[in-house]
Amino acid sequence: MRAKIRKLIVQVDETRFEMGQEINPPTRRALAMAVIENPCAGEYVDHLDELIAIGEELGGYLGDRCVLALGIKPSDAHSYGKAAIVGEGGEIEHAAALLHPKMGAGLRIAVEKGAALVPSSKKRGGMGTAIDVPLGHKDAAFVRSHFDAIEARVSDAPRKNEIVVVIAVTDSGRPLPRVGGLQIHEIKGLDGLK
Amino acid sequence: MKPEIRRTLTTVEDIYHENGPQPDQPLRRGSIAVVLKNPFAGQYVQNIAPMMDVLQPIGIQMAQQLLKAMAVDASTIEGYGKGAIIGEAGEQEHGALWHVPGGYAMRELLGWKGDRPPNAPPNANTFQKYTQGQATSQAGKPGNAIAIVSSTKKVGPPGITLDVPLTNINASYVRSHFDAMEVRVPGAPLADELVYILAMSTGARIHARVGGLAIDKISVWDGQR
Numbered sequence: 001m002r003a004k005i006r007k008l009i010v011q012v013d014e015t016r017f018e019m020g021q022e023i024n025p026p027t028r029r030a031l032a033m034a035v036i037e038n039p040c041a042g043e044y045v046d047h048l049d050e051l052i053a054i055g056e057e058l059g060g061y062l063g064d065r066c067v068l069a070l071g072i073k074p075s076d077a078h079s080y081g082k083a084a085i086v087g088e089g090g091e092i093e094h095a096a097a098l099l100h101p102k103m104g105a106g107l108r109i110a111v112e113k114g115a116a117l118v119p120s121s122k123k124r125g126g127m128g129t130a131i132d133v134p135l136g137h138k139d140a141a142f143v144r145s146h147f148d149a150i151e152a153r154v155s156d157a158p159r160k161n162e163i164v165v166v167i168a169v170t171d172s173g174r175p176l177p178r179v180g181g182l183q184i185h186e187i188k189g190l191d192g193l194k
Numbered sequence: 195m196k197p198e199i200r201r202t203l204t205t206v207e208d209i210y211h212e213n214g215p216q217p218d219q220p221l222r223r224g225s226i227a228v229v230l231k232n233p234f235a236g237q238y239v240q241n242i243a244p245m246m247d248v249l250q251p252i253g254i255q256m257a258q259q260l261l262k263a264m265a266v267d268a269s270t271i272e273g274y275g276k277g278a279i280i281g282e283a284g285e286q287e288h289g290a291l292w293h294v295p296g297g298y299a300m301r302e303l304l305g306w307k308g309d310r311p312p313n314a315p316p317n318a319n320t321f322q323k324y325t326q327g328q329a330t331s332q333a334g335k336p337g338n339a340i341a342i343v344s345s346t347k348k349v350g351p352p353g354i355t356l357d358v359p360l361t362n363i364n365a366s367y368v369r370s371h372f373d374a375m376e377v378r379v380p381g382a383p384l385a386d387e388l389v390y391i392l393a394m395s396t397g398a399r400i401h402a403r404v405g406g407l408a409i410d411k412i413s414v415w416d417g418q419r
Contacts, residue, residue: 006213007208012202014202014203016202151380
């Protein structure tokens with residue numbers, strides 16, 4: 001692998017009841033988090049090609065881990081999101097290099113389709129910094145029931161020269177969606193929006 | 195008193211190295227947190243012990259679900275621990291309800307035979323005997339998972355972290371396996387909720403090198419050494 005992974009953490013968050021209402025089937029959201037060495041830490045590096053390549057690799061790798069943890073077929077994934085927390089020795093642009101140029105391609109293979117933008121967040125932080133990863137439907141960004149967020153955090157990362165790279169995949173929307181908007185059964189899935 | 199599981203959060207982490215020599219196999223550690231309604235929230239209830247029976251099937255289910263998520267054979271588990279976080283309207287003692295149903299569910303899954311003769315089929319009596327304090331110090335001697343399951347607990351707000359201790363499953367004094375795993379459920383426990391936690395690991399700390407009792411030197415088989 002190109003990425004030097006110190007730790008890999010996979011989580012599944014399953015909600016069965018919310019406000020006393022049974023959620024059946026439960027909503028399930030997976031997170032895959034890789035703690036990687038930042039090859040550009042400690043100095044200003046003009047060309048971020050190495051991070052871009054690592055992002056490409058991790059998009060598929062972490063996306064696959066989420067789908068595997070949910071135990072679903074790739075086509076049954078509903079929403080996705082991505083994020084990065086850059087340790088002190090790096091800069092916010094390093095997160096951008098990982099997330100934006102090439103990460104989406106691999107992730108979209110992991111969830112089979114993905115016409116919609118992969119929503120993202122990024123920040124610099126120390127060990128245990130939490131990041132709220134935005135979630136949106138993979139084929140139609142306007143699906144209101146799937147606007148959500150999941151918190152990602154690794155207690156002992158990122159160290160100064162590390163980056164926490166996060167992919168989130170779900171098989172559902174919010175537990176009790178009732179604020180209208182575009183519904184799943186109305187998705188056309190062509191333009192990424194509706 | 196039917197337990198209402200609101201949520202489960204399962205975490206599996208692979209630790210490849212911590213800036214030292216990378217072993218052939220990464221250390222795998224897993225935790226499962228189950229978020230439940232606290233039936234005793236907001237009031238002092240004297241007789242809470244019957245809830246341990248209610249929690250028994252949840253303990254079994256959580257232990258199985260964690261092992262499945264870790265995707266390893268039960269025989270590869272070398273460390274374990276447990277914990278509880280009690281929401282604002284509860285008390286520390288409500289966390290203690292998890293010791294028997296959580297700990298013994300995990301130990302049974304890992305091969306502990308309890309008071310049963312070595313070849314007897316699994317049954318629920320083990321739990322009852324322990325609930326009633328009837329187990330003996332010789333319990334489980336020929337089996338696996340004979341060490342006490344170490345634990346922590348606290349009362350706290352949603353999203354609070356709990357450091358869950360991990361120790362070797364057969365001998366509490368195995369120094370290489372003294373470890374801890376931070377567990378946290380964003381958004382839980384609410385004031386009237388409980389978070390019960392089980393944790394397991396496949397081995398020693400990633401670069402363990404401070405001596406002490408080694409796993410291959412366990413000899414007394416009393417759960418300690």
